[in-house]
Amino acid sequence: MHISHSFLTWVAAILTIGIFSFLWKDNPFYKFCEHLFVGVSVGYGIAVTWYNGVYPDLVTPLFRQGKPLYIIPLVLGLCYFCRFIPKVSWVIRFPMAFVLGWGMGVTIPAWFQTLIVKQIQGTLLTPAIFARWDVLLWAIISFVGVICSVFYFFFSKEHKGALKLASETGIVFLMVGFGASFGYTVMARMSLLIGRLQFILRDWLGVIK
Amino acid sequence: MKFFHYLLKIDRRIIYIVMGLLVLLPLVKPLGLGVTSGPRAARLFRAVDSIPAGKALLISVDFDPASMPELYPMLTALMRHAFAKDLRVLLCGLWPTGTGLAIKAATEIPPEYGKKYGEDVVYLGYKPGVDAVILGMGENVKNVYPNDYSGRPLDSMPMMRRVQRLRDISMIVALSAGTPGYSDWLAYAQSRYGMKIGAGLTAVSAADAYPFLQSGQLTGLLAGMKGAAEYEVLVQKSNYSKAYMPAVAAMDSQSLAHVVIMILVIIGNIAYFATRKRRS
Amino acid sequence: MKRNIPLAICLGMGILMMIQFFVPHPASVAFYDLTTKWIRIVSAFALVLGVGSFVMYHTEKLRRRRTGWPYSIVALVAAAVSTVVGLAWGVKQTSPLQNYIFTPLLVPLNASMFAILAFYMASAAYRAFRARTKESALLLIAAFIVMLGMVPIGAAIWGKLPDLAEWILSVPNMAAKRAITFGVALGGIATALKVILGIERGWLGGGKQ
Numbered sequence: 056m057h058i059s060h061s062f063l064t065w066v067a068a069i070l071t072i073g074i075f076s077f078l079w080k081d082n083p084f085y086k087f088c089e090h091l092f093v094g095v096s097v098g099y100g101i102a103v104t105w106y107n108g109v110y111p112d113l114v115t116p117l118f119r120q121g122k123p124l125y126i127i128p129l130v131l132g133l134c135y136f137c138r139f140i141p142k143v144s145w146v147i148r149f150p151m152a153f154v155l156g157w158g159m160g161v162t163i164p165a166w167f168q169t170l171i172v173k174q175i176q177g178t179l180l181t182p183a184i185f186a187r188w189d190v191l192l193w194a195i196i197s198f199v200g201v202i203c204s205v206f207y208f209f210f211s212k213e214h215k216g217a218l219k220l221a222s223e224t225g226i227v228f229l230m231v232g233f234g235a236s237f238g239y240t241v242m243a244r245m246s247l248l249i250g251r252l253q254f255i256l257r258d259w260l261g262v263i264k
Numbered sequence: 265m266k267f268f269h270y271l272l273k274i275d276r277r278i279i280y281i282v283m284g285l286l287v288l289l290p291l292v293k294p295l296g297l298g299v300t301s302g303p304r305a306a307r308l309f310r311a312v313d314s315i316p317a318g319k320a321l322l323i324s325v326d327f328d329p330a331s332m333p334e335l336y337p338m339l340t341a342l343m344r345h346a347f348a349k350d351l352r353v354l355l356c357g358l359w360p361t362g363t364g365l366a367i368k369a370a371t372e373i374p375p376e377y378g379k380k381y382g383e384d385v386v387y388l389g390y391k392p393g394v395d396a397v398i399l400g401m402g403e404n405v406k407n408v409y410p411n412d413y414s415g416r417p418l419d420s421m422p423m424m425r426r427v428q429r430l431r432d433i434s435m436i437v438a439l440s441a442g443t444p445g446y447s448d449w450l451a452y453a454q455s456r457y458g459m460k461i462g463a464g465l466t467a468v469s470a471a472d473a474y475p476f477l478q479s480g481q482l483t484g485l486l487a488g489m490k491g492a493a494e495y496e497v498l499v500q501k502s503n504y505s506k507a508y509m510p511a512v513a514a515m516d517s518q519s520l521a522h523v524v525i526m527i528l529v530i531i532g533n534i535a536y537f538a539t540r541k542r543r544s
Numbered sequence: 545m546k547r548n549i550p551l552a553i554c555l556g557m558g559i560l561m562m563i564q565f566f567v568p569h570p571a572s573v574a575f576y577d578l579t580t581k582w583i584r585i586v587s588a589f590a591l592v593l594g595v596g597s598f599v600m601y602h603t604e605k606l607r608r609r610r611t612g613w614p615y616s617i618v619a620l621v622a623a624a625v626s627t628v629v630g631l632a633w634g635v636k637q638t639s640p641l642q643n644y645i646f647t648p649l650l651v652p653l654n655a656s657m658f659a660i661l662a663f664y665m666a667s668a669a670y671r672a673f674r675a676r677t678k679e680s681a682l683l684l685i686a687a688f689i690v691m692l693g694m695v696p697i698g699a700a701i702w703g704k705l706p707d708l709a710e711w712i713l714s715v716p717n718m719a720a721k722r723a724i725t726f727g728v729a730l731g732g733i734a735t736a737l738k739v740i741l742g743i744e745r746g747w748l749g750g751g752k753q
Contacts, residue, residue, distance in 0.1 A: 063643075063644070063647065063648035064648075066648045066649070067647070067648045067649075067651065067652040068652070070648075070649065070652045070653055070656070071652045071655075071656045073656075074652075074653060074656035074657055074659075074660060075656060075659075075660060077660060078277070078280050078660055078663055079277065086612065086615050087615065087618055088653060088656075089615075089657075090615040090616070090618040090619040090622070091618055091619070091622050091649065091653065092649075092650070092653035092654065092657065093598070093619050093622075093623075094618065094619040094620065094621065094622025094623040094624075094626065095622045095623070095626050095645060095649050095650050095653070096361065096650065096654070097594075097595060097598055097622075097623040097626070097627075098622065098623045098624070098625065098626020098627040098628075098629075098630060098645070099360070099361065099626050099630065099641065099645060099646060099650055100360045100361070100591065100594075100595075101591065101595060101623075101626075101627045101630065101631070102626065102627060102629075102630020102631055102635055102641055103360040103361075103363050103389075103390055103630070103635055104360060104390075104392060104588050104591050105630075105631060106389075106413075106415070106630075106634060106635045107360075107363070107389040107390045107391055107413060107635070108390070108391055108392045108393075108584065108585075108588040109585070109588050109589075111409075111410050111411055111415075112391075112581065112584055112585050112588070113585045113588075115410070124578075125585070127582065128581075128582040128585040128586050129585070131582070131585075131586045131589075132585060132586050132588070132589030132592075133589070135589045135590060135592045135593060136592060136596075138592075138593060138596065139596050139600070144749075145546045145749070147749075148546070148547070148550035148747075148748055148749070149549070149550055149553065150586050150589070150590075151550070151747055152549075152550035152551070152553040152554040152557070153553055153554075153557060153582075153583075153586060154583060154586055154587060154590075155554055155557075155558075155739055155747060156553060156554035156555065156556065156557025156558040156561070156739075156740060157396075157557045157558075157561055157579055157583050158395065158583075159554075159558045159561075159736035159737075159739050159740050160557055160558040160559065160560065160561025160562045160564075160740065161395055161399065161452070161561050161562075161565070162395070162451075162732070162733075162736050163562055163733055163736050163737065164455075164562060164565040164566075165395075165451040165452055165455050165456070165565075166451060166729050166732055166733055166736075167729075167733060168451075168455040169447075169450050169451045169454065169455050169481070170451075170725055170726070170728070170729035170732075171726065171729050171730070171733075173479050173481055174475055174479055174722055174725055174726065174729075176479060177475065177478050177479025177480070177481075177722070178722065193711075193714070193715045196715055196716070196719070197478070197715055197716075197718060197719045197722075198719075199719075200715070200716055200718075200719025200720065200723075201719045201722050201723050201726075204719060204720050204722075204723030204724070205723045205726060205727070207723075208723070208727050225723070226679060227679075227682065227716075228716050228719050228720045228723075229720045229723075230679045230680075230682045230683045230686070231682060231683070231686040231712060231716040231717060231720065232471070232686075232716060232717040232719075232720025232721055232724075233683050233686075233720075234682065234683040234684065234685065234686025234687040234690065234712075235471045235686055235687070235690045235712055235713055235716075235717040236468075236471040236472070236717075237683065237687040238686070238687040238688070238689070238690030238691040238694065238709075239467040239468065239470050239471045239487065239488065239690060239694070240467065240468050240665075241521075241522060241525050241665060241669075241687070241691055242467040242488050242489070242490065242518065242522070242691065242694060242695070243334065243466050243467035243468040243488055244658075244661045244662040244665045245287065245517075245518055245521040245522070245525075245662050245665075246333050246334045246467065246488055246489035246514070246518065247330065247331070247333055247334070247655065247658045247659045247661065247662060248287060248521075248659045248660075248661075248662035248663070249287060249291070249333060249489070249514045249517045249518060249521070250332060250333020250334075250489075250514070250655060250659065251333075251652075251655055251656055251659040252287060252288055252291055252517070253291060253333070253510060253513070253514060254652070254655075256288075256291055256292065262292060263291055263292060263513075272671075274670075276667045276671075279663075279666055279667050279670055280663045280666070280667070283662070283663055283666040284663070287662075297696035297697055297700055298696055299696055300696075300699065302706065302710065303710070328654055329650060329651040329652075329654040329655045330654045330655055330657065330658040331658075332651070332655055333655070361650065361654065363635060363646075364642050364646035364647065364650070364651070367636075367637045367642060368637075368647075370637075371637050389635075391584060392584060392587045392588040392590075392591070393580075393583055393584035393587040393588075394587075396580045396581075396583040396584045396587065397584065399576070399580055400577075400580040400581070400584070403573070403576075403577060403580075404577075407577065407580075407581065408580075408584070413635065413636075414634070414635070414636040414637070415634070415636075456565075471713065471717055471721060472721050472724075472725075474713055474714060474717055474718040474721055475718055475721050475722040475725055477714075477718075478714065478718050478722075487694075488694075490694050490695060515695065515696050516696070518695050519695040519696050519697035519698075520697070521662070522691045522692060522694075522695050522697070523692075523697060524666070525665070525666060525669050525691065526688055526691060526692070528666060528669050528670040529669045529670065529673050529684065529688075531670070532669070532670040532671060532673065532674070533673075533674055533675055536674055
């Protein structure tokens with residue numbers, strides 16, 4: 056065992072233990088760590104946004120390169136501060152309208168192409184799938200699964216007869232899908248714990264190399 | 265019957281202790297189960313491997329320290345693979361808290377292969393705006409990032425003379441812990457600029473990415489820590505790296521953790537149904 | 545005016561950006577370039593809202609001496625120190641922000657917060673995951689196969705288990721997730737259209753203004 060001599064590694068280890076102490080019960084040390092995390096995240100976000108976003112994109116072109124058109128996004132951005140002055144809080148609608156309108160406008164064609172057109176193309180049964188029996192079978196099962204799962208979410212008509220059969224088949228596919236997601240979620244959460252334990256055992260205590 | 269009632273009411277801290285010990289033990293005493301790579305990781309590996317020497321690979325670092333155990337090994341393995349193949353690596357990010365991790369990787373990995381910052385690797389930094397960033401890079405990278413993360417002008421970097429816009433990049437690999445992430449790269453970089461995109465995701469979002477893999481929108485997928493381990497193994501087997509593989513080292517613990525969860529679910533269900541029968 | 549002008553901006557920007565996707569004319573591309581730059585600047589200012597809410601919440605807690613008020617001092621001081629250190633010395637690799645704030649504080653706190661979820665998952669799995677119905681049993685079976693198949697121990701138990709897990713992910717899971725993707729995409733596009741056309745006005749906020 057080779058315990059680390061680095062002060063910062065000890066700080067990191069103690070904070071890790073502080074967060075983990077919540078598992079026993081809520082305590083002042085955990086609350087301290089929690090609030091420290093929130094505060095440090097905010098400060099880090101401000102610094103990174105300034106140096107990587109605001110300074111090169113606004114301050115430099117407007118004040119150093121003398122491009123007056125950048126006053127418009129500056130004024131729009133400053134409108135966000137009106138949120139905290141009740142009498143003029145409605146002014147925040149201007150930058151929000153600009154951002155929302157822009158965002159919705161670029162999203163619609165992009166999402167249509169990526170999430171609908173391409174996905175329909177992937178669902179369709181093409182001649183290429185007849186090359187092998189297993190590829191053909193899985194493609195048919197996927198096709199049936201997609202159609203039936205979509206039917207499950209169709210609530211404009213009562214699920215009776217053929218629609219009921221399709222809907223119940225869809226539920227089977229959805230349950231398998233959620234099961235797969237749950238299995239993967241377990242994997243994700245365990246990985247995060249293992250990562251922290253690796254830090255404790257390797258970087259702090261030196262038990263593993 | 266009392267035993268089953270006791271099982272149902274067991275203190276959660278006992279479960280935590282059992283869980284913690286069983287995950288800790290394989291880290292200290294490995295089980296030696298080994299890791300083999302799957303088809304999805306192999307697909308991504310082949311795609312990166314086929315990029316000609318001298319071309320650029322863009323890796324988007326869209327995660328924070330919370331997802332570090334799953335995604336940081338993917339980042340290091342990808343960078344080692346790229347440098348071994350003499351590719352240029354361009355890093356950027358859509359998450360502000362991923363900045364420190366990207367800086368760490370951009371500083372620690374290149375010297376292993378004699379690569380230099382500015383010539384072989386550049387980290388552009390974080391930029392707010394997501395879709396505006398991706399769409400802007402599509403037209404001109406320097407319009408979005410006039411400087412790198414530290415404020416150094418991109419014009420002063422030899423690597424950036426050959427990378428003007430997204431189409432000058434051979435492939436994008438998005439390492440994503442959620443949104444913004446690979447779905448934004450697919451929606452904007454691929455739909456508009458036809459970019460080849462691979463993804464490394466946390467296991468939580470990996471199951472949702474399969475439709476994109478099947479439709480061919482994604483070229484390869486690394487899912488969670490297992491995906492990172494698979495890629496590390498592929499890089500090592502191809503003699504591109506001899507570095508320590510943290511994801512592979514964690515796989516024994518991962519295996520045991522999954523078995524523990526399964527046993528807990530089974531025991532919980534047995535106890536539940538046993539007491540329910542008694543009650544009815 | 546306070547509502548109509550923002551709605552008009554949203555409508556105008558939305559329609560222009562949708563049309564721009566299909567128009568390669570230089571004027572269209574120039575407009576696209578300009579608005580893309582402005583959006584990044586305005587988006588950066590949105591951080592103001594988060595920071596402002598954080599500061600207001602904690603200062604209010606301090607002022608009214610609500611339960612846990614000393615921790616608000618921790619949060620505010622941490623935010624202030626991180627911001628000053630970041631703005632003063634930058635975000636470079638050797639900066640105090642990376643060496644003394646990100647690596648020893650933010651990384652262990654952030655990582656540990658999520659690592660403890662593994663324990664909650666174990667406890668929840670034991671207490672709450674019951675195969676009460678056929679559907680939930682199917683979900684659990686799929687989860688077990690994926691959980692075992694995706695780790696080395698699965699291959700050690702049965703050589704075909706990883707292939708079965710891969711099949712579950714690639715066929716039924718893929719079909720279910722694709723159906724959900726269609727629903728999300730259609731819903732998202734419909735909502736985007738509603739926002740652009742002013743049918744959805746929730747973003748304007750309440751009040752008589």
